[in-house]
Every structure is written in structure tokens, then in C-alpha cells.
Amino acid sequence: MVWQDAEPPMSPQHPDGHVFYRRMWHTYPTIVRGEGITLIDDTGRRYLDAAGGAIVVNAGHGVQSIARAIAEQAAQIAYVHAEKFTTPVLEEYAAALAEVIPLPGVRFFPLTTGSEANEGAIKLARQLQIIRGHPDRHLIIGRWRSYHGTTLATLAVGGRLAARERFRPMMPDMPHIEPPTCYRCPLGKVYPACGIACADLLEAAIMEHGPERVAAFIAEPVSGAALGAAVPPPEYWPRIRAICDRYGILLIADEVMCGFGRTGRWCAFEHFGFTPDILTMGKGLAGGVFPLAMLAVSGALVEELVAARQDIAHAGTFSHHPVGAAAGLATLRYLQEHDLVAAAAHKGALLGRMLHEALDDLPGVGDVRGLGLMWGVEFVADQATRAPFPARLGVAGRVFDAARELGLMLYPAQGAYDGASGDCVMIGPPAIITETEMQQVVALLAQAIRAAVPVQTGG
Ligand SMILES: Cc1ncc(COP(=O)(O)O)c(C=O)c1O
Secondary structure, three states, X not given: OOOOOOOOOOOOOOOOOOOOOOOOOOOOOOEEEEEEOEEEEOOOOEEEEOOHHHHHOOOOEOOHHHHHHHHHHHHHOOOOOOOOOOOHHHHHHHHHHHOOOOOOOOEEEEEOOHHHHHHHHHHHHHHHXXXXXXXXXXXXXXXXXXXXXXXXXXXXXXXXXHHHHHHHHHOOOOOEEOOOOHHHOOOOOOOOOOOOHHHHHHHHHHHHHOHHHEEEEEEOOOOOHHHOOOOOOOOHHHHHHHHHHHOOOEEEEEEOOOOOOOOOOOOHHHHOOOOOOEEEEOHHHHOOOOOOEEEEEOHHHXXXXXXXXXXXXXXXXXXXXHHHHHHHHHHXXXXXXXXXXXXXXXXXXXXXXXXXXXXXXXXXXXXXXXXXXEEEEEEOOXXXXXXXXXXXXXXXXXXXXXXXXXXXXXXXXXXXXXXOOOEXXXXXXXXXXXXXXHHHHHHHHHHHHHHHOOOOOOO
């Protein structure tokens, strides 16, 4: 079979109307209701939401207690300016969150998107370095094949080439290192004989750019869509922590996707035995019912600001939002009452076994990897060499489309190979998913892959 490049049709699917869609050539079903892990459109068609949207929905769709908490808060006091007031719900939420987020003396700065939280983390790192007497420390080292957000600064520290390219002249030039990815080691090594040489790349980058110029290192403890849920070897993060400490560099853990229970622990960093200085979270924090993200900082760093008589140099009209706090608190309580973080661990392990069993031997499947309820499947043109499909074939999008036709929603992503090519789909269902639903998800996924992934035929 000859595979055609994925090309958009000649005219947009939505020529009329006033919505500026994210994808003008995409046909959008109109969703009118959500129940559990199911979305229902205006024709009554049902979709299994196996990725919780963009790995967001953790408590499930249509949770009435969370909806009620938001409505009650909105009726009582919906908005105050965070520079002038606090609210009981915000104080209660931060106290409850502090019980599960293991940063010593943690303080929370609520925002609305992961991009904003990471932007704030970067700025805070710079601010702290100036306070510490290091005004030249302005570089933030990031990793290739990472994603930290859609703003110019977060794109600059991120490593998705396709997202960065056209904005490059407008971005600060930040150093990047290769990420840990054992499926396709950037150093051509094999674990464990590699000695975790990928972690030492951080030290090499610090030496290359000068420790006196580096403010922070930012990375995802478990990679998100940009690297299809790649999980680093256990020794990686403690080594990174030690390198940051050696050179006085702040460590920012971006847990916007992998945090807040998704990997089977409240924080993904708990799997790896290290503590970041600054933590960002988003996505599942309010289960998708409210746009909520968080900049979380250890108490010692806040003390440094206080000792310098400074406030954080970050803001936002909707920061510290009372309705966001109500949504976050209700989601946290729901996860606790239904033991959904432990569920993410044990259901995730089961889902992983099911995915391996069903997909490992399928043509075109290169790797199946993940942790907790965050899984990635990477497709390759050649299973022996692990060569990716050309980006223009749009294989991840094809699998997504085929799955949607079958009533299964995935989260497609390209770039796991070199920031542009390298096709993955992510599976990250709400933690309320049942074993039967997991079986359905895996069976439909296998069917979609068989239908959509180009297979090399021998001549
Ligand atoms: C790891 C990671 N960081 C940051 C972001 C940006 O979050 P947001 O889209 O809420 O701005 C994302 C979004 O996908 C993400 O996966």
C-alpha cells in the first residue's frame, strides 16, 4: 500500500460561525454531556475518553459533588483580586493540599494554566538568584523533547521543535540537554551499563555555559506528550538533584501532566527519591472542571524572598481564584475519599500489562511505556532500527482519527524522535476507570492501530 502524506482538505470544516477553532480543518463533534469516562455528543454517540482530554480528567466526567462545590462558591463569592483579599476557601484548599504535596513548608501560588505556572517558576528562579547575589544567573536549562507551555518563555525552555521553530527569533536562547529515553538513548548507550550518562549531560551544559550564568534546570519528572510518557531510570533524578546542588542551581519539576496522582503518587518526584525546589502542577488539579494550575515552592525559598523584603514578581488577574480553590479542594477531597491515587497505581499497573500484551507484537508499534495511569505508545516505521515515520505522514493523527471513529478518544503527539517526527499516542484515563473499560480501551486501541499505522510490506 502506498501511504499518502496527511494533508488538510482544501477548505476548512467550519466556514461559518464565530469560533476561532484550534484546528480549522478538523471536524468537531459537539459534546453535550460527560459521565464517568464517557463523553456523549449531540447525536447520542458515546466516546470512551481514554486520555481524559489532554490527560486532565482524573475524577471522571460529571462528578456532582465537584460541580456543586463550584456552584456554591460562585454563589457566595466568585472573585476577589488576589492582591487585596484572601478567602476562606483558598486558605482551606492550600492547607489541604499541603498535606499531600511533600515539599517542606510548602506555599502555593494558584494560577490558571500550566504555561503560566512554569513561566512563574522560571521568573521566580531568576528572582531568587538575584536575591542570592548572582545577577548573572539568567539561563534556564531545559531538555529537548519536553513541553512546558505555549508562552514564549516556556517554549524557549521547552524542546518541541515544531512548536518553537517560527518563534525562535523572538525567544530567549536557552540551553537544552538530551532527555533520558532508554528506548532510543541519545548517547547510543544501554541501561544500566550507561552509568546514567544522560544525567551528566546537565553538568556538561552547566560547565559549557558557566555555572555563574545558570539560574535553574526545568524538566518533567516523567515526560509528557513530547516524549510519550518516557520514564527515566531510577538513578536519573537523584543525580540531577546532586548536580543542581553542586552548582547552586534551582531545580524546577514540571508536573503539570505527571503530577497530582496521575502516576500513582501525589507527586511523580516521589517515585524517584528527590525533592525539587519549585514544583508546577495543572491539568488534573481541578479535574478539568476549572482551569487551575499551581506554582508550589518550599517554605525555605519563600523565606528568602521575605528576608529580602520582596514579593514574588509574578501575577495574574485570576490567580488565587475562589472558584478555582473550591474546584481544587473538591477534586482533592474526591480523590482522597475514593482512594484514586492508589487506584492510579494499581489500575495503571494492570493497564500497562494489558497494553503490553495487546500491542507489543503489533506491526508498527515500537514501544509501550508509562507509569501509573499515564501511558504512551510510540509508532515506528522500522521496529528493528526504531526509525520513526516521516512527520508528514501524520501517523499519530491517523491513529487518533481511527480510534475516534471507533468511539475511543486518545491524546496524539508528534516529536518523540527529534522534536518533529516520532509519533505517539497517550492513554491517561480518569482513575475511576473499571477493568472492563480498560479492556475496551485496549481492544479499541489495538483495532485503531491495525487500521491506521502504515505497515511496511516486503517489496
Ligand atoms: C508537562 C507540561 N507542562 C506544561 C504544560 C502547559 O500547560 P497548559 O496547557 O495548561 O498551559 C503542559 C500541557 O500540556 C504539559 O504537558
